[in-house]
Amino acid sequence: MDLDRGRRGFLKAGGALALVGALPVTLMELAFAKAAETFSFAFIADAHIQNIRGNEFVRNWDRGLIRAVAETNLLSPMPDFVVFGGDLAELGSRAELDHGAEILSALRPKLYGVIGECDYYLDLGEYWSKLFGAQWYSFDHKGVHFVVVNSVLTDDDWTHNRWPTPERRMREMALTDNPNGSPLMVGEKQRAWLAEDLKKVDRKTPVVVLSHAPLQKIYRGWNFWTEDADEVQALLKPFERVVVIYGHVHQIQYNQIANISFHSAMATSRPLPYPRSYAQAADTLPKLVVPMNRADPFFERDGTGWQFVNLATGRADVYYNLYNNGPRNVAFNPATSRPEDTTYQSVDPHPLPQQQY
Amino acid sequence: MLAVAVILASNVVAADEFSQEDMQRWQAQFQSVVQTGRSLWVDPKLGGNGVTCAQCHPNAANTHPETYPKFQKQIGRVVLLWEMIDWCLRNPLEGKPLAADDPNMIALQAYITNERRGVPLDPGKH
Numbered sequence: 001m002d003l004d005r006g007r008r009g010f011l012k013a014g015g016a017l018a019l020v021g022a023l024p025v026t027l028m029e030l031a032f033a034k035a036a037e038t039f040s041f042a043f044i045a046d047a048h049i050q051n052i053r054g055n056e057f058v059r060n061w062d063r064g065l066i067r068a069v070a071e072t073n074l075l076s077p078m079p080d081f082v083v084f085g086g087d088l089a090e091l092g093s094r095a096e097l098d099h100g101a102e103i104l105s106a107l108r109p110k111l112y113g114v115i116g117e118c119d120y121y122l123d124l125g126e127y128w129s130k131l132f133g134a135q136w137y138s139f140d141h142k143g144v145h146f147v148v149v150n151s152v153l154t155d156d157d158w159t160h161n162r163w164p165t166p167e168r169r170m171r172e173m174a175l176t177d178n179p180n181g182s183p184l185m186v187g188e189k190q191r192a193w194l195a196e197d198l199k200k201v202d203r204k205t206p207v208v209v210l211s212h213a214p215l216q217k218i219y220r221g222w223n224f225w226t227e228d229a230d231e232v233q234a235l236l237k238p239f240e241r242v243v244v245i246y247g248h249v250h251q252i253q254y255n256q257i258a259n260i261s262f263h264s265a266m267a268t269s270r271p272l273p274y275p276r277s278y279a280q281a282a283d284t285l286p287k288l289v290v291p292m293n294r295a296d297p298f299f300e301r302d303g304t305g306w307q308f309v310n311l312a313t314g315r316a317d318v319y320y321n322l323y324n325n326g327p328r329n330v331a332f333n334p335a336t337s338r339p340e341d342t343t344y345q346s347v348d349p350h351p352l353p354q355q356q357y
Numbered sequence: 358m359l360a361v362a363v364i365l366a367s368n369v370v371a372a373d374e375f376s377q378e379d380m381q382r383w384q385a386q387f388q389s390v391v392q393t394g395r396s397l398w399v400d401p402k403l404g405g406n407g408v409t410c411a412q413c414h415p416n417a418a419n420t421h422p423e424t425y426p427k428f429q430k431q432i433g434r435v436v437l438l439w440e441m442i443d444w445c446l447r448n449p450l451e452g453k454p455l456a457a458d459d460p461n462m463i464a465l466q467a468y469i470t471n472e473r474r475g476v477p478l479d480p481g482k483h
Contacts (some may be wrong), residue, residue, distance in 0.1 A: 052406050060408075060449060175399060177415035222415050270412065273419035279476050280416070294419070297449065298431040356483060357419065 042072045042109070044306055045085025045212075045247030046267030048118065049100040057099055061090070064268035064304050065103050067323075071306075073108050080141065082109050084132075085247035085265050086116025086152070086212030092170050094127050101131050112139075116212040116248065117152035117184060117223075122170040124159070125150070136190050138197050144208055145201045147194065151186050151213035151226055151246075158182040176222045176272070183220065184213045185227035194235050206314035207236065209244045216255060216262060219275040219284045224249050236260055241314030251303075252320060254330045255286040256338035263307075263318050263330065263339065271295045271303030277357040290341040292320070292328065293353035299324045325353075387467065394468025397461055404450025410465075413449070417472040424482040438466055 047065040050058040072082060084104060089096035097119065104111060113132030115125055125135050135150040153159075154173075159182075163169035172178055186194075201207065209215065215232050218224035226232065236242045242260040250267035251274060274291055276283035295303025302324040315332035316339065322328065329342040344350060398417070401407040414420055425438040432444065439462055443454035455462040 048412075050407060056406075058406050058408055175411060177411060272413070272415065275418075278416045278418040279473050296431070297413075297445070300449070 040075075040077075040079040040308070042075070042079045042082040042306070042308065043085055043210075043245060043265050044068045044072065044082065044104075044268060045114075045265040046087045046116070046250055046269055047084075047100055047103075048087055048090045048267070048269040049096045049103075050090035051093055051095045051099070055095075057096070058090075060300050061269040062099075062103070064270075064301060065100065067301070068268045068306050069103055069106050073106065079109050081112055082107050083112045083114060083210055083245075085210065085245070086114045087118040087247065087267075088113075088116070088128075089119050091167075091174055092119055092122030092127075097127055097131055112146075112148065112210070114148050114210050114212050114247070115150050115152065117173050118170075120150070120152050121159075121173040122166050136193065144206045146208050146210060147197065148210045149186055149190060149194070149215075149232075151211040151215060152184050153187045153190075154182040154184055154227075178223075181223055183225050183227040184223055186215075186232050187228065191228065191231055191235065194232070198235060198239075201239070203238055204240055207239045207242045209236070209242065211244060211246045212248050214246045214249065214253070214262065214264070215244050216257065218249070218253070218286075219281070221278070221281050222272070222275060224275065233257060233260060243314070243316045245316075252292040252328060252330070253285065253289055254318070254339040255288070261316050261332055261339050263316055265307060266292075266303075266305040266320060266322070268304055268306065274357050288338065288340065288345070290344045290350060291354050291357065292322065293325050293351075294356050296324065388471075390464050390467045391471045393461075394464035394466070394471075397465055398468055403461075404446055404452030406451040408450050410445070410450075417469045420469050420473070421482070422466070422470045422473050423476045423478050424480060427481045427483070430483070438469070442466070442469075 044065070047068075048061045049065065050061055052058060072079070088100035088104075111132075113128070115128050115132075115135050119125065119128045129135060134148075136148060138145065138147045140146070159169070163172060172180060173182070175181065198207075213226050214224055214229075215226045216229050217226065237258060239259060244260055244262045245265060246262065247265045247267065249264050250270065250272035251264065252266065253262070253264040255262040271292070275281055275285055292303065303322070305320065305322045307318050307320040315334075317331035318329065318339075320328040320330070328344075330339050331342050332338070333340045344354065349355070397403050398410045398414075401409055403409065410417075420438075420441075422438050425441070426435050428434065429436045429441060432440065437457075439455075439457050442462065442465055446452045446454050455465075
């Protein structure tokens with residue numbers, strides 16, 4: 001499918017086509033061999049709504065989510081549904097989840113929720129579940145099998161015995177570079193559920209896994225990590241085409257492991273540096289990733305945004321809309337059997353803003 | 358007379374003499390200020406809105422202390438690291454800036470530079 005035509009077709013008339021690049025949208029369009037099964041969905045993640053006191057919230061993060069919701073609502077045709085990819089709250093409080101849910105409630109399409117660690121560790125997902133439903137589940141939509149997982153569980157002892165209060169536990173898990181942190185995981189119980197769930201899915205059916213954590217082992221120091229990634233990937237191995245979309249990392253990442261294409265989502269709130277920019281750590285990001293531009297903090301939305309994806313024949317084609325930069329497009333390349341940046345993968349040297357980390 | 362001179366000489370402090378013990382003591386002083394800097398790095402009360410440095414800069418990544426002084430395009434002149442820290446305190450953290458010699462500002466810079474140890478100086482780099 002022609003991406004340009006697809007993008008323009010999705011915007012309501014009334015503005016110049018030049019607005020296409022200035023109107024970021026997270027949209028997953030699934031286009032399979034059968035045209036009747038083509039559809040789109042939006043993916044918004046990592047809002048990190050943060051309560052200051054009383055009814056005051058950090059305006060910066062609020063604006064990021066408000067913008068993503070407003071732009072998603074401008075899509076025409078309307079996406080079939082929207083996925084929120086986790087970390088709606090910063091510290092898991094009811095005030096934050098309520099404020100975030102209120103902003104999300106403006107979305108016209110149906111909303112599916114994926115839980116993040118910043119939603120989970122205050123009350124172990126109790127209030128999240130009241131607002132958004134189950135923490136892991138699956139659904140079928142127009143010939144595609146979707147699986148949603150809670151990939152932010154951790155060791156039982158850390159979860160239940162280590163910290164004196166739930167508030168303390170939440171703060172410890174919310175701290176990205178915490179030396180007292182604990183690696184995220186899907187866990188045995190969910191893996192058993194997943195194995196059972198996938199039994200009824202044909203090998204040729206495209207599978208899309210919606211997760212907060214990467215379902216890979218990327219950088220342990222900042223919990224860009226899934227401790228049981230190997231086991232989860234093994235459960236997905238029998239399927240011809242699998243795509244994993246994940247949030248959590250607040251930056252552009254992509255990877256191919258066997259039959260699974262991985263694509264990260266941008267955060268609406270704030271970017272995170274690439275792990276290579278921490279001098280005391282080894283660079284562990286997949287080598288093929290062409291980074292997003294280093295964000296300019298003077299533009300508070302720089303380095304934030306969202307993306308939309310065409311899944312043609314079960315392969316992902318991700319269009320990243322960066323608020324203050326040119327768009328980026330990462331698509332599956334059949335010649336190399338992996339996702340690649342369609343503009344910059346072979347450009348050498350990379351433009352300066354992509355190098356200066 | 359000679360004996361007195363010897364006694365007097367041995368009471369003079371020799372400024373160029375320092376031992377491993379001295380260096381360890383001074384390093385410990387420095388590390389304690391680094392630790393203070395780390396505490397401030399994750400402290401929601403550093404700014405005015407609960408946002409912490411660590412939320413955007415885990416392990417002080419992407420602060421590039423080795424490039425200062427440099428022309429900071431967004432400020433419009435050559436600045437030192439502490440001035441950029443103040444920009445962050447005033448803007449995303451919506452708080453009050455710190456003076457250059459404020460113990461907390463010194464601690465923040467100690468933490469930032471310690472996390473960046475080993476990286477060669479590159480003053481002026483954007």
